[in-house]
Amino acid sequence: MRSTIATGLAPVYWLGNAPYQFADWASGLFVSKDELQQENEDLRARLLILERRALKYAALAAENNELRRLMNSAEVLDDRVIVAEVVGVSPDPYSHEVVINKGLRDGVTPGQAILDAHGLMGQVVQASQLTSRVLLLSDSSHAVPVEVVRNGLRAILLGTGNPDALDLVHVPDTADIREGDLLVSSGLGGRFPRGYPVAEVSRISKEPGEPFVSIQATPKAELNQSRLVLVVFPPARPEVSDAGDPAGEGE
């Protein structure tokens, strides 16, 4: 029911975002040729660097898979992603949600993880035919299972309602954790794919007498700035996105 109405209301989202599309278009009109060439060259240079890194990565991934096969464990496949654009922000100032312009029609289903260029951003909570709603990491009802990349220490990262600070909870007083540690998604719980950067530990305060330390972390993703995001499709269930299509025919 909600998804049907939301599909009907897609033009409202489109209209709400129209001033920004128009501003983008208008600023695109007044770019000089030199600027474009300069930007093009910069992008080319950057592409070259990233391609070199990707080459090395391919070799490493192959080697990693080879080692895994030697150890008789399953091969790791790369996740498939599609690019989506943020077209709306939750009008409620106390909830951290955004609306993206990909929906059931593109195979997006609730529960999928959302990334931006820097790290994990959140997860899809509702999907209609053309748009879906994403709950951000910083919402006070959101939690991600993470691990410290340095030593594999596992913990839960909770949102606080503040886009610049997350809480790492239930870490014992004696645990080996330092400021500046990178937290990546641990993949436990099966909702988020493993190994994407989530946050960086920014402040640790030990209080004598408390069983747990209180740890604050800064999200890696630019939660309130990114306009282009990636929707991750877990490799193990490509049939899920196919199963979404028959439901789409019945709209």
Add this chain to the structure above:
Amino acid sequence: MLSVISYPVFVLSVVLALVLSISLFPVGWFEFRPEWLGLVVFYWTFRAPAQFGVLLAWCLGLLLDVLEATPLGVNALAMAAVAFLVLTIHPRLRMYPLPQQCLMVFLLLGINQMLVHFVKQLLGADNTGFSYLWPALTSAVLWPLVCGLLDHINQKLG
């Protein structure tokens, strides 16, 4: 009460209110966003109580529920309450001067916000004191403008 009303203007005002209630603003302004759909419901039940009533307000509130991702029916109930209260006080409301109308807008939309806030609190939202009443206040300030504008268009086209 208007002798003639223009249905296209009604549809347009509703679409505009829905767009304005999700359009992007700097984060600091979100708290003060007027309750646009509430204003539209207030205006149309005030001006044309024979045509627009509780049921239509409920349907419009349902649309707002979907846009704001609140549990289905919360805004619908609150909008229906606004329409009901406008219908109840309608004979007196017509006699009020503009400042007093603004006060009524504040009261009724305040009740609307309060209902929505109560349900959200029950479902575990953060407690933010009385700041949830800001939209009612900004709506009351905007009421003369909205009312005058819609009246003007209505008389031109109706």
